[in-house]
Amino acid sequence: MNRRLSASVLCGAAILVGSWSVLGPLRNKLPPFLGDNPSVHVMMILTVFLYIYIFAMKPQIAGKGTSDSLKAIRGSIIYIIAALFIAGAAINLLPSKLVAEYLGERAGFIAVLVGVAIGCILPACPFLSYPIVFSVYTLGAGLPGVLGMLFGSGTAFACVLACDLTYFNSKIMGLRLLLTIITALTAGILVYIVSISGSLI
Amino acid sequence: MRTLEKILGNDRSHKAVLIVAICIYIGTLAISPNVAKSCVETSFKEIQKLIIPIFVAMFLGGLMKNLITSNFVSKLFGRSGARNVFTAGVFGSIIPPCPYVAYPLISAFKDRGMTLPGFMTMLITSTMVEVPQIFAGIAILGLKMELTRILFAFLASMIVGYLFLLFTLKMEK
Numbered sequence: 001m002n003r004r005l006s007a008s009v010l011c012g013a014a015i016l017v018g019s020w021s022v023l024g025p026l027r028n029k030l031p032p033f034l035g036d037n038p039s040v041h042v043m044m045i046l047t048v049f050l051y052i053y054i055f056a057m058k059p060q061i062a063g064k065g066t067s068d069s070l071k072a073i074r075g076s077i078i079y080i081i082a083a084l085f086i087a088g089a090a091i092n093l094l095p096s097k098l099v100a101e102y103l104g105e106r107a108g109f110i111a112v113l114v115g116v117a118i119g120c121i122l123p124a125c126p127f128l129s130y131p132i133v134f135s136v137y138t139l140g141a142g143l144p145g146v147l148g149m150l151f152g153s154g155t156a157f158a159c160v161l162a163c164d165l166t167y168f169n170s171k172i173m174g175l176r177l178l179l180t181i182i183t184a185l186t187a188g189i190l191v192y193i194v195s196i197s198g199s200l201i
Numbered sequence: 202m203r204t205l206e207k208i209l210g211n212d213r214s215h216k217a218v219l220i221v222a223i224c225i226y227i228g229t230l231a232i233s234p235n236v237a238k239s240c241v242e243t244s245f246k247e248i249q250k251l252i253i254p255i256f257v258a259m260f261l262g263g264l265m266k267n268l269i270t271s272n273f274v275s276k277l278f279g280r281s282g283a284r285n286v287f288t289a290g291v292f293g294s295i296i297p298p299c300p301y302v303a304y305p306l307i308s309a310f311k312d313r314g315m316t317l318p319g320f321m322t323m324l325i326t327s328t329m330v331e332v333p334q335i336f337a338g339i340a341i342l343g344l345k346m347e348l349t350r351i352l353f354a355f356l357a358s359m360i361v362g363y364l365f366l367l368f369t370l371k372m373e374k
Contacts, residue, residue: 034253043336088245089222089226127341130338133342147349147350155328155329167308168304176321176328180328186361187329190353
């Protein structure tokens, strides 16, 4: 078991290091539809390798993974595109001055509060909420504000609340909501403390 | 009609995103067609930049969902005392983030007699930490910001989880 685990870790590390060393010189030379983030390119290579490996070793799991992924894509593609359109609109419509005032580095702790509050009403699905958060980041929001949005993301979104009520009850929903908002604020405060010390990203 | 149902699904909250997008664009088009045009152009640029990484992330997420099982996780960690909060936090962090998938799993743990602090920590981390979102996060936000998000979200979840454990122990006394 240990041998298998260490072999997997070594293989993973080799793929990561190898893909990074291959992709490094290609940086900024890849077509735009592949994105501009090297970690994304590494993830793409990792996905291809992982699928090939799992198809060879456990074809059933790979088949199930593929069908699950296709189902997820089919079920959310229209909403992902809608979210990207909202992100595009946010970039053009939100005044960067306003974003900088409430979510910028100078907003201080207020940015965390505003970020968590906005995040709470964003969709729970990362493919829908992250493009919107990222568009706010490109407009000049600071890290505490952006991470506050990410921490709060989906906390009070309709589908999460509906699941709270479906699987549990209103008491658990209330407690979950309270504790999650406290957690998001705690995380935001920690980020704020670290960022004012100047050692974050 | 069935194809449309398959594409749109049954999730009303997701439909809200579509309605909001349509409303924003109709409103912007009515007030300032030029701004609406530049919004569409920016959106197409965003789609061009992000759609392939998003698809890849969804494929990787789909595979991970099938590779990591709850048995594997419960074998890996113990389930007693304060360690229960940590175990629950770790488990909550790595289960699929979608509540429709995560909640039945969490509910199963609750039914098997998991403690309230452990159960609440699992709920918090499943909503906040969401390690399977790492692929979406890397694809859209980048590696550094995604790792920072996971690190601080997990740290804060553990702090709140342990505080809640202390609170419940105090209430029991």
